[in-house]
Amino acid sequence: MLDTFPWVDLVGAPTPLERMSRIGEVLGHPAIWVKRDDCMPLAFGGNKVRSLEFWIGEAKAQGSDMLVVAGALPSNQCRLTAAAGAKLGIEVLVLYAGDSEAPLRGNAMLTELLGADIRRLGPVSEEERGALAQQAMAELRAAGRRPYLIGDPFVGALGYVRAAEELTAQDLQQGAGLRHIVLPGSMGVTEAGLILGAALLDRDWRFHLVSVEYDAAELTARLTENILGAAALMDQAVPTDLMDRVEIHTGELGGGYGVVTEASLAAARTMAANEALMIEQVYVAKTFAGLLNLVRSGAIPKDEAACILHTGGTPSLFEQ
Template sequence: MTSGLQSILREPRYDLVKAPTPLQRLSGFERKLGRPGLYMKRDDLMEIGLGGNKLRSLEFWLGAALREHADIVLVAGGATSNLCRLTAAAASMAGLDCVIIHNAEDSPANRERSFLNRLFGAETRFIGPVGEEERAAAMKAAAAELMGQGRTPYIVGDAVLGALGYILAAFELHEQSQRESAPLRHVFLAGSMGPTEAGFIFGNAMLGHPFQVHLVSVEYGQAELEERIRRIYEGIGKRTGLAVGGLGEAPLHYHMAHLGGGWGVPTLESEAAIVAFARTEGILIEHVYTAKTCAGFLDLVANGTIPQGEPACIIHTGGTASLFSQREQFRTVS
C-alpha cells in the first residue's frame, strides 16, 4: 500500500515542513521510570511560526489555495488558536493575505493573545464568543464580502484535505522507527477535532498497522471523538480512492481519563505533566492539547499498560506559544 502514497503526493502542496522532524529519546523519563524505549516526535520543532501539527495540514491547504489562484486566505479560531497563528505565518510566506475570524470577545487580553497573528501581517476580526456554526457562517460571509471586492478568497480548514499531512507523518515516523534498535510499537496523540488523528491512523493502515495508536481525548466524549475520526477517515478513503480497511480494523485505543473538565480546563495531572516534562527533559508543553496527552502517556507507561520492551512515542503537536498566556492556570508554579 506504500504505492498509495503517490495519490497523496499528487495533491498540490506548499512546502512548509522540513521533514523529518526529530524523533527524540526521552532519556530523563527512561531513567526515572526505569525502562528504555520512550520517545517524543518533535512536531513542535519546525522552522515556521513556532511549529506544530497544523503546518503539515497547511502544506495541503495552501497548495489548494494557490492552485485555485486565491489571493487571500480566511481562517477562524479562538484568540490563542494554533491554526490561526500558523495560517498567518504560512500565508505571509506564500504571499497571500490572511483574515482571521476570532470567535472571542474584542478585549485587550484577547488582542494580546492574538498579537502574533497581526505580527505575521494578518487582519484579525473579533466576533464575540460564538459557537462553531456561527463562526463558520461569519467566515462564509467574510468570503462573500471579499469576492464582492474582486478578491479570490480560500477558506482554510477542510478536515479531509488537512488530514493528508498526517498520512505523510505516519510514513515519516515509520521510517525513523525502523532505524531504532527496537522499532516503535505505541504512538500517542491528542484526541480532538480529528484531522491529525484520522490522517495518522489512515497512514498507519496504509503501512499495515505497525503502530498501536493511542488517543488521549482533550476535547470530546468517546462517542463524538470516534464519530469525528470515522467521518474524516472515510473521507480520506473517498478522496484518495485508497481501500485500507475500515476503522474497526485499526489498532486504536481511546483514553478518556484525562479529559477532566473538558477542552482547555487543566487537571492536576496535566499540570504535573507540564512540570515533569519541563524539569525532566527541558521540554515545554501547554495546557490544552499536549499536557493531557503527555499525562496519559506517562500514566499508561508507569502503570504497565504499555508493557516493558514495547517502545512508545508521543507526538508533540506544538501549541507552545499558548503557554505564555496560561500562567494564571497554574496552581503549583507561580
C-alpha cells in the first residue's frame, strides 16, 4: 500500500505486541494486550518515529539538507526529530515556544544533548509559532539552504498506516484475535493512520480514542480531515462506514491537555506495579485510565481481546 512513498527506516524490527497478563488479572479480563511503540531503538522511541520515517523520506526525496521542527519544550516530536537528524547525519533546527528562561528538562534536555540547534521563541501562541516557523524556513532558503518543515499531518499519518500492517501481521501470528484498539485522541494523526490502515486491510477492530486534548467535535473534525488527506495521498477511497468503527471518549480529559487527573495517576501506578511498564501523564496514562473504565463498564466485554497503543513519550516522566 505504501511502496511508492519515500521512506527511511527508523523503527527497525516490529515493536512488540505483548499480552499483559497481570493487568488481565487486575481486571478479570483474559486478553488485554499492549502494542509497545515505546520500544524502539531511536532515543526512547514513540509514535512520532513512525511519522518521521515518512517525513524524512520526503525531505530526502526533495533534496533537503536540514530539518526544521517547532513545538513546546515537552514535545516528543522535537526530541525525536533531533534524534533522527543525529542518527542520519542531517542538521536539525528546533524552534521552542514557551518561556525562554525555562530550564531544558526531559525531552528538551535530550534535544539539546542530541546536538540540535535550538532557538527559543518565547511565550507565543500556536498560530504565531507556525508563522515563526515559516519565517525561519524563508530565511534559511534565502541563505541558500534547503530546509524541510517537519509535521505535515497527512504524510505523518502514513506511519500508522504502516503500523496497521505490522499490527495485523502480529495479531494473526500471535493469535491475539484483537477486537478493540484503545489509543490517545489528540491531533488525530496517529489515529487517522491506524484507522485508515485497518480499514484498508479489512480488520474488524473497533477504535476507542481517549481524548487527551479536544472535545469530541474538534477531535472528530481533525481525525476526518487527516483520514481524507492520507487516503487521497494513497489514492485510496475511504470506506463509507469508517467512522462507525470509532468511539470517542472524553471522560478522561479532566482539567485539559497535560493536566493530570486522579484516574491518570492511579492508572500509571497500576501499570507500573503490575507490568513494570512506564506511562507518562499527558497521553498514555489517560488512555490507560480510559481502557480500565471501558473494561470495568463492560463496553469492552471479557470475551473480546483489547489492545492499548503505548505511544511512548517516556522522557516526559522526568518533567513531571
